[in-house]
Amino acid sequence: MKLEKDIVIPANLEIDPWTYLDITLKYENYLILINYFGGYMFLNHIYKYSAKPEYQVFDDVHAMEKVNL
Secondary structure (H helix, E strand, O other), X not given: OOOOOOOOOOOOOXXXXXXXXXXXXXXXXXXXXXXXXXXXXXXXXXXXXXOOOHHHHHHHHHHHHHOOO
């Protein structure tokens, strides 16, 4: 996997650096989408606006819940 930009982990993080990497690599698009719609979305809306298949969106959203995103 080739990254388009470098990932710089801020020094004053209040979360685990591994969680920050997960956010940056896996969940950033979801968080941008949810933020664009005011911070709240139903799972069906995320299915509609995501380019990923439904089963992968479902797994990603539940993985985000496990790390309290």
